[in-house]
Amino acid sequence: MEDTTRRQLMTIATAGVAASVATSAGAQPEQQPRGGKQNPRDKYPKPPFPPQSQPFPGLAGQMTPRPDHGELSYVGSGRLRGRKALITGGDSGMGRAAAIAYAREGADVAINYLPAEEPDAREVVELIRRAGRTAVPIPGDLRSADFCRSLVDQAVQGLGGLDTVVSNAGHQKSNASILDISDEAFDWTIKTNIYAPFWIIKAALPHLQPGSVIIGTTSEQAYDPSSDLYDYAQTKAATMNYVKSLAKQLGPKGIRVNGVAPGPIWTPLQVSGGASEGKVVTFGATAPLGRPGQPAELAGIYVRLAEDDGSYTTGNIYGAGGGQGQP
């Protein structure tokens, strides 16, 4: 679909969801999965992108072009029927793509996000409800152990249980030098990316029955870090690592633990400090597919790792890197 048309349709579909998309409650713009094939190079916008920056944490709705989280394209088929999922960072990026996909696959979804991300989160809540599922928005900062425990409590209450934990929220700040990173800034990254998953998984575990899943968002940065992501990259290596240790620990309990490792994906993380301004303009240019990925292109991975059909996959990292990086 030509980029301008797609952008217009997405703006209509998400900015004025209740009014503009003329379908009956619970129905989707497209009922049939698309199938077929397209040239992946041409599916989505290529660099150069307009120079842009937003104050942290940034909104997907304010990015140019808007990221595609699958609002118009994702069609479910009951793969997560009856499931109850908590997704951190569910307002934008891969978390949003997962939230939309999960709802369309039949799951009830709780999303956590920062209060400043409310405008994006409102759209996701609306999309979950239009799919006929329960949406539980739980704003709050993950850097507090108390909030993380409260988050899980509220999710369990709102969903009536919990069987899928997607630890996806991340803090990323690009710094050319380690000398530029203050104690507070380092703490911010470590608390969000390492401590919060620890607190959330601990709080969730008593509620997770056999067959439940935990999914962590790691990154190609875990395997080949960039010079300007000294703190962020090591947290992604930590995530990749905890997926594997927890999978061993929880295998006997029938709980699967997996990770998703994206390459460069077009999300607010990049325009709110995660990448230098020059990198934003050329984002994804280094990938063999010639462009960054869109969150919609990873939704299916989050579904796959959660669904019961994938029951032998645990301790594994699934990538989507556009041809660059590992795994």
Add this chain to the structure above:
Amino acid sequence: MSNSRLLIASAAFAILIGGGRASSAQPTKPMPTRDFVQAAQASDAYEIGAAQDAITQSHDPQVQAFAQQMIRDHTRTSQTLRQAVRASGMTPPPIALNDDGEKMLSALQSLREPDFDKAYWRQQALAHQSALAVEQDYASTGADFNIRRAAQSAVPIIQQHLQMAQQMQAAP
């Protein structure tokens, strides 16, 4: 900043692109047309990507002016080459970075001032050195008439770029 990584990548880039042949000795075999076209296009793609990064990332007016010129000139050389390829009845391959262009651009993307400008000039001097060697090689020994002419027209442009980049690299 990954200085050594950058230098290694740059050196590898130079060798791969054919920098090793930029001596007065005759090459043992003329560069195949396909190889030349891919190498020249990869070079243009890197130049344009690096320039786009530089325009946004650098605060130095000289860097920005040079980068604007790189976009203009390398867009033009790329178009000229592709037209020549079509004129000879061939289909131009997709424009893509090669491995070393990818490494160089990736290294550049992680940099900020003041390291950015220094790295940009260093990369530009190296990249144009290699590109010049490639263009000169095909310009004198290349098999296809149209594409040889395209290479010949690119040589003075790249020579000018190289001179500017070397001057800026040498400046304190």
